[in-house]
Amino acid sequence: MVLADLGRKITSALKSLSNATIIDEDVLNSMLNEICRALLEADVNIKLVKKLKENVKSVIDFEEMAAGLNKRKMIQTAVFKELVKLIDPGVKAWTPVKGQPNVVMFVGLQGSGKTTTCTKLAYYYQKKGWKACLICADTFRAGAFDQLKQNAAKARIPFFGSYTEDNPVILAMDGVDKFKSEGFEIIIVDTSGRHKQEDSLFEEMLQVSNAINPDNIVFVMDASIGQACENQARAFKDKVDVASVIITKLDGHSKGGGALSAVAATKSPVIFIGTGEHTDDFEQFKTKPFISKLLGMGDIEGLIDK
């Protein structure tokens, strides 16, 4: 399972608490170091990791606390709460409404997997009986329209794009208008890859967004990303109204912790994950069940209740 390795390490660090006869500052520190190490190995942003450590420490005051189980429980609860904060932005995930057009705009860094994932999402809803379609508003990348076209054709999803129009705003608008008038329910707009260091690219993204007024903006993130994720994710969120995150390429070896930083930075939940290059290598992601599975919540609750 995704992030399973990370979960295992954290659970085993937490268990070290129950094995210790007395819980003092040293035990706490060594446990926290172990957890932080696991998080850093998984690419979680170092600022978030440091904050997690501080927050847990601030809850525990060894001088004032009564002896015994109380400490254990408090520490474990504090760690658990902090970990949940990393993954759960505390907002409800976007869901489309049946019987009306739902416009979804994809944004993200170059090569993160937007075009591939667009088709996956359209296919996911199409299989469930929704009327789904795809619009290519990437006029920059060589072969972008062919890529979307071939993917869409293979999955039998109606698509819109152009080899000659080079204005993504016009393409996006025309496509959305066309599909809205044809009664499509899931209208997905693919855009070019971009990064915060290029203002003109960010400006273009804003213009597309303003023109089509999407119901959901999805930020697509590659699971292998490291410490640069947070700044980029924050910049995307500052420019347009990102509401969801999709993490791609989790079929590889990556633990995906860097991409998780995008959750905190955009205050948006992960809604799907990509697990391969094929159209059905795609899974819905539900934050709460994920967390309990990840941390073997049963275990933890057992520990805490003791």
Added chain:
Amino acid sequence: LFSMFSGLVGSKKLTKEDMGPVMEKMRDHLIAKNVAQEIAEKLCDSVAKKLEGKVLGTFDRVATVVRAGMEESLVQILTPRRRVDILRDALEAKSHGRPYSITFCGVNGVGKSTNLAKICFWLVENNLRVLIAACDTFRAGAVEQLRTHHRRLNALHPTSKGSSQVVFLYEKGYGKDSAGIAMEAIKYGNQLVTLIVFTARDYNYDVVLIDTAGRMQDNEPLMKALTKLIKVNQPDLVLFVGEALVGNEAVDQLTKFNRALADFSDAQQPRLIDGIVLTKFDTIDDKVGAAISMTYTTGQPIVFVGTGQTYSDLRNLNAKAVINTLLKA
């Protein structure tokens, strides 16, 4: 006599304990700059070992000494033991009447095809004629992507009437065995080279650039296919393309690409990664650590740095600048 001397200037031998807190800070600093955690730790350990017992002068601060020690190690890591000089080697191959070939490989979406096109542009600017082999026969749009670059590159470098274009695209569409395509492409080059000797100089393609499909390092069938492609074609250079955005995965990607190339080839001396193309360097601000992770892991040089999405966005690695950025607060 010496000890008396050093005593006079009030010096002191550096211990592990002295360095402890400074090293911890240094490690976190490197991680924040996107050096893989395992490598940040190894680096700090080795610098600590190197500095242990060093005699400090009165005015030396531990932090300054550690920084200098780290800088020295980083210079070593980023200074290639072996220089890759593509232009020289391509001309050398040309003088022997054979094309020089480069294979580009790496995980999905890192910038293989785009940087191949940039390198093609650079080669053509240096008066070399290039054949591009479209060996990504899997990903949707991969062939059209190269067709577009092929068209643009030739438009940028028009040839005189009657002579053949400077860039040639060898493609067979989708779903084909990519190892076979690459071999044909190199042969194609060869054939033209042989022709050249007797007929027109124009037909000579000097360099073959082989684009491959992106693949995850754990995907065994795909790693086997890549090994086959490299084994069959014996390119002069195997370039691993990795993006500067990648975090801890950098280590695993490179280790496993190399391991697969070794394990799946039954050759005595398997071909491994010869060099690195570090892409998307324009997207990471000061988080330049992937450069260290990648070179530390392979011991191979960063041959090119990709700094944008246009043909001219290709640089050599400026090791000094990378190290300064890395150590800057």
